Amino acid sequence: MARWVVVGGGAAGCVVAARLAARPETEVLLIESGHRFDAEPPAPGTDLGPYLTDPTRILPTEVVRRPGRPPEPYLQGHGLGGSSLVNGSIVTGVDPGGHALPLEEPWAHGPLSTALLAADPLARPVRLVRRNRRRVTVSDAYLDDAPPSLTVVVDEPVRRIRMHGRRAVGVEFAGGTCDADAVVVCAGALRTPALLLQSGISVPGLGEHLQDHPAFTLTVRLADGVAEPTVPTISAAATHDGYQVLPVEHLTAPGYGAVMVGLTRVFSQGRVTVDAAGTPVVELGQLADERDRVALAVGVEAAIALLSSSPFAATVERVFVDAAGTGVEHLVGRPERLRDWVVERAGGHYHVAGSCRDGVVTDAGRVRGYEGLFVADASVLPGVPPVDPYLEVVRQAERLVTDFSVI
Ligand SMILES: Cc1cc2nc3c(=O)[nH]c(=O)nc-3n(C[C@H](O)[C@H](O)[C@H](O)COP(=O)(O)OP(=O)(O)OC[C@H]3O[C@@H](n4cnc5c(N)ncnc54)[C@H](O)[C@@H]3O)c2cc1C
Numbered sequence: 001m002a003r004w005v006v007v008g009g010g011a012a013g014c015v016v017a018a019r020l021a022a023r024p025e026t027e028v029l030l031i032e033s034g035h036r037f038d039a040e041p042p043a044p045g046t047d048l049g050p051y052l053t054d055p056t057r058i059l060p061t062e063v064v065r066r067p068g069r070p071p072e073p074y075l076q077g078h079g080l081g082g083s084s085l086v087n088g089s090i091v092t093g094v095d096p097g098g099h100a101l102p103l104e105e106p107w108a109h110g111p112l113s114t115a116l117l118a119a120d121p122l123a124r125p126v127r128l129v130r131r132n133r134r135r136v137t138v139s140d141a142y143l144d145d146a147p148p149s150l151t152v153v154v155d156e157p158v159r160r161i162r163m164h165g166r167r168a169v170g171v172e173f174a175g176g177t178c179d180a181d182a183v184v185v186c187a188g189a190l191r192t193p194a195l196l197l198q199s200g201i202s203v204p205g206l207g208e209h210l211q212d213h214p215a216f217t218l219t220v221r222l223a224d225g226v227a228e229p230t231v232p233t234i235s236a237a238a239t240h241d242g243y244q245v246l247p248v249e250h251l252t253a254p255g256y257g258a259v260m261v262g263l264t265r266v267f268s269q270g271r272v273t274v275d276a277a278g279t280p281v282v283e284l285g286q287l288a289d290e291r292d293r294v295a296l297a298v299g300v301e302a303a304i305a306l307l308s309s310s311p312f313a314a315t316v317e318r319v320f321v322d323a324a325g326t327g328v329e330h331l332v333g334r335p336e337r338l339r340d341w342v343v344e345r346a347g348g349h350y351h352v353a354g355s356c357r358d359g360v361v362t363d364a365g366r367v368r369g370y371e372g373l374f375v376a377d378a379s380v381l382p383g384v385p386p387v388d389p390y391l392e393v394v395r396q397a398e399r400l401v402t403d404f405s406v407i
Pocket of ligand 1: 007008009010011012013031032033034052059075076077078079080081082083084086087088089090091156157158159186187188189191195349350351352377378379387388389390391393
């Protein structure tokens with residue numbers, strides 16, 4: 001009987017645990033640091049905002065976006081399902097299959113998506129990881145029918161991987177330790193390299209090459225009476241060469257929405273290290289590369305032009321370029337000011353990836369130079385994908401797990 005431990009029950013961890021548990025002569029222990037959630041969403045399809053502000057679903061994480069900036073909170077899902085508990089769950093690209101997630105068309109478009117679909121020839125409806133309008137997490141899709149050889153433990157952060165020489169032999173958590181023939185780390189692109197470093201794993205490049213999609217938010221005040229509270233929060237996207245325009249129908253303030261502009265081709269890189277207490281120290285290095293700064297400014301300028309086009313006239317009353325209420329006119333016709341403003345105030349899409357790529361693991365997901373130690377989450381993607389990292393992570397986990405072996 002082979003005993004596997006999977007650390008982290010997120011997009012990759014649930015897939016790996018379910019597929020390993022289906023093998024004969026195999027026992028799997030999946031250890032997740034957050035809770036298990038059974039509750040129904042607050043309103044079908046419109047759960048994004050409430051979930052993103054629910055501290056029980058968010059893993060407390062800080063990042064430094066750009067050198068010299070103070071650390072700021074960064075969103076990552078926490079609990080069985082990982083970031084699929086809180087993500088937009090939107091799929092904009094072609095779906096090549098290779099996963100067990102249910103996808104459905106948006107059941108309606110709100111006023112911003114309707115205007116985008118009319119105004120931008122590249123705008124298309126997205127698909128949502130949902131069934132009958134309800135969010136389906138990766139845990140729902142993969143663990144609900146898992147065999148009894150899978151044991152799931154929640155509310156238990158793994159502190160360290162136990163090593164015997166260069167072989168992983170188990171993990172250590174607050175409640176004790178457990179033995180394993182092999183360990184798969186799926187704690188996400190920020191925690192996975194941190195946990196490996198904290199466990200004394202030393203591989204060139206570990207924690208380097210971290211990427212995310214930088215994004216700038218244009219906040220819009222909707223015209224009186226056009227807001228539709230029960231449409232999906234995001235239901236359409238316009239994907240251009242280098243950037244994507246995403247209308248967001250609901251914000252926490254009623255009567256407001258947003259148009260987000262995110263990069264789809266990212267050159268900048270950051271890194272993850274750990275401090276003496278083992279806490280991840282994350283430098284995102286966002287927009288460090290001049291090509292990213294130029295592309296984001298181009299995308300924001302284009303989105304501002306779109307918002308002043310006729311399909312948006314009856315929908316959008318006012319456009320703001322920060323949360324303090326600065327009107328878009330502050331930037332219109334001033335390309336240099338716009339570029340500095342966008343670089344200074346850009347946030348991101350929370351799509352971290354790539355921090356264990358480039359030789360840290362073999363093509364089969366095994367940590368190079370070590371035995372019985374694997375990684376299968378967003379940290380082994382070869383950088384942040386152009387769009388939809390969620391599906392990419394799930395498909396990659398499905399592919400990698402087929403080659404995992406304790407020998
Ligand atoms: C706010 C937000 C919106 C997003 N929107 C979209 C979208 O619309 N479309 C899309 O394609 N992608 C989206 N994503 C990205 C997508 O969800 C991620 O790319 C994907 O979930 C990454 O999978 P993962 O397995 O690497 O990490 P995660 O899914 O984050 O899972 C990591 C898991 O490990 C657990 N963990 C961490 N440390 C430990 C430890 N020490 N011990 C035990 N467990 C631990 C965490 O609690 C978590 O459950 C979004 C992400 C976020 C955060």
